Every structure is written in structure tokens, then in C-alpha cells.
Amino acid sequence: MELKAFIVEDNATIRENLIGALEELASIKVLGWAETESDARGWLSQPGAAWDLAIVDLFLKQGSGLGILDALRGRRPGQRVVVLSNYATTDMRKRCSQLGADAVFDKSNEIDALIDYCMQQSHARA
Structure with a gap:
């Protein structure tokens, strides 16, 4: 089942590459994006x-x-929010989790883990 995603990323190159990878590899349909x-x-x-x-x-x-993350604490059940950042330190991962993130991935070395996560979410909905 195709997941409908929204991307929040202000770097156009990263955003375009991410959207391409997600749509091709992880059954994601990107509905839109924001930079702010x-x-x-x-x-x-x-x-x-x-x-x-x-x-x-x-x-x-x-x-x-x-x-x-703080604004989405009251999101509908089943909606997932993940963080993809170059600043995925232990402390930041903990803070993101406290604010309701379902997962945190490092841009520099955990893109494959993000793709795997997305594929698992797609399969779980099927």
C-alpha cells in the first residue's frame, strides 16, 4: 500500500533526491513539501x-x-512523524522522541534505514 507523505526540508537538492528515492524504493507518494x-x-x-x-x-x-514535532502531538492515530537530520545526536534523538517522533534518522548514514522504515509502514498498512 502506498504511503502518503509530506516532506519538511529546506535544501532543494536533498529534498528532490529524497522524494525520488522514496517514490522509487519505498511505495511513497509525496503530497507536498515545506521549507519552513x-x-x-x-x-x-x-x-x-x-x-x-x-x-x-x-x-x-x-x-x-x-x-x-510539538505541533503534531495530537495527530491522528496511524500518522507517523520521523526526523531526518544531520544532527541526530543521542541527546537530539531523545528530545525528538519526547516530542513524539516515531523515529530519527541521520541524513549522512541512515537513509537506507529510513527507506526500510517506510517500507515496513507500507506493509503494515496493507
């Missing part, structure tokens, strides 16, 4: 927003991925 906390919060918090997975970077053009 406020744009992401607005889109993801819409009543009836039909997303299954949000992939959030921590450092954005404006705001922070931590603010997005």
Missing part, C-alpha cells in the same frame, strides 16, 4: 489532512523541526 516551520505546521495541521507520514528536518529556513 510555519508552512509545514499549516499544511500538516489542516483538518482532514490525508497524510500518513511526515519526514521532518530539524534545521529549517525559518523555525525548527522541533516546533513541528
